[in-house]
Amino acid sequence: MKIGIPAEIKNNENRVAITPAGVYHFVSAGHKVFIERNAGIGSGFTDEQYKQAGAQIVDTPREAWDQDMVMKVKEPLETEYQYFKEGLIIFTYFHLAAELKLTNALLKHKVTAIAYETVELSNGSLPLLTPMSEVAGRMAPQIGAQFLEKPKGGKGILLSGVPGTKRGRVAIIGGGVAGTNAAKIAVGLGADVTILDVSPQRLRQLDVMFGHSLTVIMSNPLTILETVSNADLVIGAVLIPGAKAPKLVSEDVVKSMERGSVIVDIAIDQGGIFETTDKVTTHDHPTYLKHGVVHYAVANMPGAVPQTSTNALTNVTVPYAVQIATKGLKQACTDFPELLKGINTMKGCVTYEAVAKAHNLSASSITTLF
Numbered sequence: 001m002k003i004g005i006p007a008e009i010k011n012n013e014n015r016v017a018i019t020p021a022g023v024y025h026f027v028s029a030g031h032k033v034f035i036e037r038n039a040g041i042g043s044g045f046t047d048e049q050y051k052q053a054g055a056q057i058v059d060t061p062r063e064a065w066d067q068d069m070v071m072k073v074k075e076p077l078e079t080e081y082q083y084f085k086e087g088l089i090i091f092t093y094f095h096l097a098a099e100l101k102l103t104n105a106l107l108k109h110k111v112t113a114i115a116y117e118t119v120e121l122s123n124g125s126l127p128l129l130t131p132m133s134e135v136a137g138r139m140a141p142q143i144g145a146q147f148l149e150k151p152k153g154g155k156g157i158l159l160s161g162v163p164g165t166k167r168g169r170v171a172i173i174g175g176g177v178a179g180t181n182a183a184k185i186a187v188g189l190g191a192d193v194t195i196l197d198v199s200p201q202r203l204r205q206l207d208v209m210f211g212h213s214l215t216v217i218m219s220n221p222l223t224i225l226e227t228v229s230n231a232d233l234v235i236g237a238v239l240i241p242g243a244k245a246p247k248l249v250s251e252d253v254v255k256s257m258e259r260g261s262v263i264v265d266i267a268i269d270q271g272g273i274f275e276t277t278d279k280v281t282t283h284d285h286p287t288y289l290k291h292g293v294v295h296y297a298v299a300n301m302p303g304a305v306p307q308t309s310t311n312a313l314t315n316v317t318v319p320y321a322v323q324i325a326t327k328g329l330k331q332a333c334t335d336f337p338e339l340l341k342g343i344n345t346m347k348g349c350v351t352y353e354a355v356a357k358a359h360n361l362s363a364s365s366i367t368t369l370f
């Protein structure tokens, strides 16, 4: 199979979909890899390193896109829709429940869209989302700490406090991968941390993990109101796989927060869990102020730490991509059923229930389309 790797074009997206080790993996299995010039520079990989691993360097995005399967990191942006063609496989993050225009373009051009974020193992875990949720979760308290500083627009509180003063209060909504990783760092920084989740089983696991170093609370509208209105920093980390994020924190609850408090909505890539995170921000302009609260809503947080993120992401994506290239998509899905869940569109149909629901469409069964 011929695999194309375009350079990422989203704001400050410095990750790339393949490392030289990944190229070597494909080429050893008999495939050809075409990488856009300088696509790896932001992650610390030179064209020379890719060439040595067996890739061909191409000068234009079109040459990278004009292959059988394209691997990317972030969802295709509008300027990339021109490269869509019937039967093309695109393997990347899509977040389609929050992306109507992109969904329509994929359907119109009969593209097979395999979304990293919905590849799901039988135990419900999301192996291709996990590493980036780990990264974004660990970044969230350090970003929050920075925007709590007065010159950055915050109220001017140090999360750890110092002897004789109050510690900063951090509320984390959603105790999955991103939330747990955010909690680890927030506890490490010395903050007073509360984590909320709706799964009783998850609450028990969090209790075992963290002991008395933080407070674990059942998530419901009242506990959200109480915790958020008293927090200096609120981190949104809820996910309903593939679906648009539920708006769990109302505008009134945000209004009840003290001026200069900070919201970091990690779940913004699925639409965000705050009524007030109604727009996505970029690494260039990461925050906006609403009701006196600093809102951070960057949908590609891990793009800012590419040396960590590219390696963590490609460690898990490339082995699946090599299976698809070697066996064909149908056989790869038979051998690795988690990949079947990753297919969001194929042959002009939406094949993922939660995405179809988000756009008032009906989902087709993938097995009838193969």
Ligand SMILES: NC(=O)C1=CN([C@@H]2O[C@H](COP(=O)(O)OP(=O)(O)OC[C@H]3O[C@@H](n4cnc5c(N)ncnc54)[C@H](O)[C@@H]3O)[C@@H](O)[C@H]2O)C=CC1
Pocket: 117, 129, 130, 132, 133, 134, 136, 173, 174, 175, 176, 177, 178, 179, 196, 197, 198, 199, 202, 219, 220, 237, 238, 239, 240, 248, 265, 266, 267, 268, 269, 270, 298, 299, 300, 301, 302
């Ligand atoms: N902005 C960015 O750059 C990035 C965003 N993400 C996003 O972060 C979000 C979280 O991802 P993961 O942690 O991997 O998901 P996860 O599935 O591991 O965790 C989600 C948690 O939310 C909990 N939950 C569901 N409903 C809830 C409610 N009403 N109240 C409280 N908790 C609730 C679930 O029980 C689960 O524990 C996703 O939207 C993901 O796409 C991930 C990486 C980067």
Ligand SMILES: CC(=O)C(=O)O
Pocket: 074, 093, 117, 129, 132, 133, 269, 299, 300, 301, 302, 303
């Ligand atoms: C998961 C995701 O959206 C990201 O890593 O950018």
Ligand SMILES: [Mg+2]
Pocket: 075, 095, 269, 299
């Ligand atoms: Mg997006």
